[in-house]
Amino acid sequence: MKSTKRIWQWLALVCALSFAALLYMGREIWLSAPPIPDRVESASGATLFTGEEIRRGQEVWLAAGGQQIGTVWGHGSYVAPDWSADWLHREAVDLRERLSRQLANNGFDSLDADRRAVVARRLVGEMRHNGYNAETRTLVVSDLRADAIGAVAGHYMTLYGTDPALQSLREDYAMTAGSVPDAADRRALAAFYFWSAWATSTDRPGETGHSYTNNWPHEPMVENTPTTANGMWSIASVIVLLAGVAAMVWFHSARAEHDEAARAPDRDPLFSLTPTPSMRATLKYFSIVIALLLVQIGMGAITAHYAVEGGGFFGIPLAEVLPFVVSRTIHTQFGVLWIATAWLATGLYIAPLLAGFEPKWQKLGVDALFWALIVIVAGSTLCGWLGSLQHKGTDFAFWIGNQGLAYTSMGRVWQILLFIGLMFWLFLMARALIPAIRAAREGRGLIAMVFLSAACIGLFYASSLAWGQRTHYSMIEYWRWWLVHLWVEGFFEVFATAVIALIFSRLGLIRMASANRAIVLETIVFLAGGILGTLHHLYFTGASTGVIAVGAVFSAFEVVPLALVGLEGWQTYKRVDAAPWVAAWRWPILFFVAVGVWNTVGAGLLGFAINPPISLYYVQGLNMTPAHGHAALFGVYGMLGIGLMLFCLRGLTERAAWSDSLLKATFWLLNIGLAMMVFLSILPSGIYQAWASVTQGLWYARSPEIVHAPVMHALVWARVPGDIVFAVGALCLAVFAAKLVIAPRTGKTALSTSGKRA
Ligand code: HEM
Numbered sequence: 001m002k003s004t005k006r007i008w009q010w011l012a013l014v015c016a017l018s019f020a021a022l023l024y025m026g027r028e029i030w031l032s033a034p035p036i037p038d039r040v041e042s043a044s045g046a047t048l049f050t051g052e053e054i055r056r057g058q059e060v061w062l063a064a065g066g067q068q069i070g071t072v073w074g075h076g077s078y079v080a081p082d083w084s085a086d087w088l089h090r091e092a093v094d095l096r097e098r099l100s101r102q103l104a105n106n107g108f109d110s111l112d113a114d115r116r117a118v119v120a121r122r123l124v125g126e127m128r129h130n131g132y133n134a135e136t137r138t139l140v141v142s143d144l145r146a147d148a149i150g151a152v153a154g155h156y157m158t159l160y161g162t163d164p165a166l167q168s169l170r171e172d173y174a175m176t177a178g179s180v181p182d183a184a185d186r187r188a189l190a191a192f193y194f195w196s197a198w199a200t201s202t203d204r205p206g207e208t209g210h211s212y213t214n215n216w217p218h219e220p221m222v223e224n225t226p227t228t229a230n231g232m233w234s235i236a237s238v239i240v241l242l243a244g245v246a247a248m249v250w251f252h253s254a255r256a257e258h259d260e261a262a263r264a265p266d267r268d269p270l271f272s273l274t275p276t277p278s279m280r281a282t283l284k285y286f287s288i289v290i291a292l293l294l295v296q297i298g299m300g301a302i303t304a305h306y307a308v309e310g311g312g313f314f315g316i317p318l319a320e321v322l323p324f325v326v327s328r329t330i331h332t333q334f335g336v337l338w339i340a341t342a343w344l345a346t347g348l349y350i351a352p353l354l355a356g357f358e359p360k361w362q363k364l365g366v367d368a369l370f371w372a373l374i375v376i377v378a379g380s381t382l383c384g385w386l387g388s389l390q391h392k393g394t395d396f397a398f399w400i401g402n403q404g405l406a407y408t409s410m411g412r413v414w415q416i417l418l419f420i421g422l423m424f425w426l427f428l429m430a431r432a433l434i435p436a437i438r439a440a441r442e443g444r445g446l447i448a449m450v451f452l453s454a455a456c457i458g459l460f461y462a463s464s465l466a467w468g469q470r471t472h473y474s475m476i477e478y479w480r481w482w483l484v485h486l487w488v489e490g491f492f493e494v495f496a497t498a499v500i501a502l503i504f505s506r507l508g509l510i511r512m513a514s515a516n517r518a519i520v521l522e523t524i525v526f527l528a529g530g531i532l533g534t535l536h537h538l539y540f541t542g543a544s545t546g547v548i549a550v551g552a553v554f555s556a557f558e559v560v561p562l563a564l565v566g567l568e569g570w571q572t573y574k575r576v577d578a579a580p581w582v583a584a585w586r587w588p589i590l591f592f593v594a595v596g597v598w599n600t601v602g603a604g605l606l607g608f609a610i611n612p613p614i615s616l617y618y619v620q621g622l623n624m625t626p627a628h629g630h631a632a633l634f635g636v637y638g639m640l641g642i643g644l645m646l647f648c649l650r651g652l653t654e655r656a657a658w659s660d661s662l663l664k665a666t667f668w669l670l671n672i673g674l675a676m677m678v679f680l681s682i683l684p685s686g687i688y689q690a691w692a693s694v695t696q697g698l699w700y701a702r703s704p705e706i707v708h709a710p711v712m713h714a715l716v717w718a719r720v721p722g723d724i725v726f727a728v729g730a731l732c733l734a735v736f737a738a739k740l741v742i743a744p745r746t747g748k749t750a751l752s753t754s755g756k757r758a
């Protein structure tokens with residue numbers, strides 16, 4: 001007992017120290033982020049852009065789709081270019097030509113090697129020189145560079161307008177014509193792109209060869225190559241990972257000798273479970289889960305198809321009503337929403353089950369939350385869609401439309417409502433779980449951990465309210481990753497482990513006493529790496545070297561437990577044979593096994609593949625990231641969501657209506673489909689792009705020449721078989737669930753004790 005208390009204290013200490021450090025690093029990012037000048041001037045005094053235009057430009061960019069169309073500093077979506085890398089390359093090529101004509105009176109391509117070297121050197125000098133004066137808050141560039149900037153600005157102003165000359169390029173980028181209708185806004189957008197590119201290549205004050213974004217993106221023309229610290233900390237991160245894995249294997253084998261397996265009870269402990277009215281009210285949540293999943297898959301197929309056909313779907317001009325911005329936003333947003341809905345429902349389902357009583361008015365609360373969620377999902381989706389189609393402007397986009405930030409796109413009003421909804425969910429859970437924790441004779445630690453992780457999931461949603469319309473982009477990214485990263489690599493992991501352990505302990509398949517301690521230890525390990533690991537998203541977003549160092553080392557620790565959870569999955573699987581009755585729970589358990597396997601493969605391996613700074617330097621913004629994103633987000637949390645849903649449905653519906661064969665098909669089709677999608681299409685296309693990025697630069701890996709190369713198009717088509725297998729798996733799940741719901745409900749489970757399929 002005493003030692004259990006001690007490890008809870010360790011957990012509190014780890015969290016307190018890690019969050020203190022994360023906040024401190026946030027302050028560092030704020031201080032070292034690239035400044036926004038009040039004026040950008042040419043040497044002869046002409047004003048190119050104002051600070052007001054740069055800030056306005058950021059808003060315009062976000063309102064026109066932002067991270068849902070291309071990326072800035074590598075964050076966003078991958079068919080259109082990285083705008084900062086694209087601007088940087090265009091400006092460098094244009095300026096080099098002007099320099100060549102000025103110095104040698106001839107075009108660069110006609111010069112001999114020696115003269116080229118001189119021009120190239122001058123170009124580096126011009127582009128890396130930091131002409132920003134902090135006192136006057138003015139950035140001065142040479143007249144020649146000012147001309148180059150003007151020319152590149154013209155290109156973007158045309159691109160975002162309606163000029164048919166650039167229509168084919170727009171199609172390559174999966175953009176629609178006229179996405180920024182107002183000319184002044186288009187100028188502001190160009191100002192923002194200029195500033196975002198300037199920050200990537202100009203030297204930090206007092207330093208040489210080190211830009212605000214730690215020299216990201218790779219662009220040999222302006223000597224943007226990895227910094228020394230980048231290489232050193234990458235090596236450190238690999239060593240740390242090996243050390244961590246060694247320690248973990250040692251610890252694990254030492255512990256395994258002492259751990260005796262639980263003896264499975266003779267009968268299913270949940271056999272005579274009678275769902276309370278509020279538990280039964282969670283059933284409707286699951287129909288929404290399946291509906292959102294199906295829409296997400298449909299939107300994913302359309303989004304992927306736009307990578308070959310620009311604005312059409314097999315000849316139908318679909319983009320007129322459903323442009324890429326909208327399909328991709330819905331795809332990513334619904335992914336988060338259906339998984340969240342499955343978990344919310346599971347939380348509401350298990351709370352009275354654990355407490356052993358139904359809190360007063362609980363059903364009313366569960367129903368009210370359901371309808372509130374429907375309003376939020378439908379409202380935010382429709383407003384985002386409408387705002388994008390009708391170009392309703394920056395205020396609309398920020399407040400009720402599409403904020404243009406990946407995974408956190410819904411307008412601010414919807415975010416606030418969702419936050420209130422999450423708090424209400426916590427309240428509903430707390431009413432049952434807090435008495436349950438108080439009364440628990442055993443299993444208190446597990447229930448407490450499920451509740452604490454759920455509380456953190458809800459409370460940390462508040463970090464998506466931290467930025468305003470004009471917050472510096474570096475700080476928007478800082479807070480956005482507080483949400484996305486701390487959720488998926490922190491509290492979700494804890495929730496997943498705790499809820500699975502809780503279910504197994506309820507089924508009598510693991511020993512409560514050892515599970516209580518193990519869960520706190522595992523949480524310490526997850527959060528020790530996970531909280532500061534947030535910084536691996538911020539290596540190149542205007543932060544200084546410290547972020548690379550801390551991010552690389554701590555995120556490497558995250559992979560350590562993941563290397564082992566695959567093994568835990570295997571141990572989980574063995575439990576299916578623990579007693580004959582367990583076979584009735586076979587498919588929920590197998591989905592939990594899948595969680596373990598994809599944690600190792602999708603999160604651990606594919607995550608670490610892009611994680612060392614030297615790796616992410618070349619591949620940030622390439623298809624390597626969605627390869628990891630799909631395998632980890634669906635593989636781990638999607639599978640968990642389905643496993644939890646099946647666990648709940650088991651208690652809510654008739655056993656006789658269960659079709660094990662449909663579930664078997666669902667399980668295998670989803671897993672095989674996901675593996676095909678990731679390993680036959682997305683990952684190879686990421687590796688192909690990585691090659692281009694290392695040899696020529698990031699701009700090239702994201703240019704139409706590579707993105708629309710025959711190999712890449714072939715790889716998009718290679719996605720189709722995997723997508724189909726996957727989609728059929730989801731349809732089997734839908735049919736399975738429909739059969740359950742249509743079958744008459746008794747409200748009482750009728751599990752087969754013989755253990756064989758009924
Ligand atoms: C189940 C756990 C995880 C989930 C669900 C997950 C999910 C995601 C998602 C959705 C993205 C963004 C993809 C995009 O923007 O297209 C991402 C990016 C990334 N993840 Fe993970 N991830 C997990 C674990 C990990 C782990 C363990 C590591 C390595 C230690 C890792 C490293 C990264 C990196 C380096 C990026 C790219 C960062 C950037 O571009 O800023 N992830 N992950």
Ligand SMILES: [Fe+2]
Pocket residue numbers: 485489533534536537
């Ligand atoms: Fe992360």
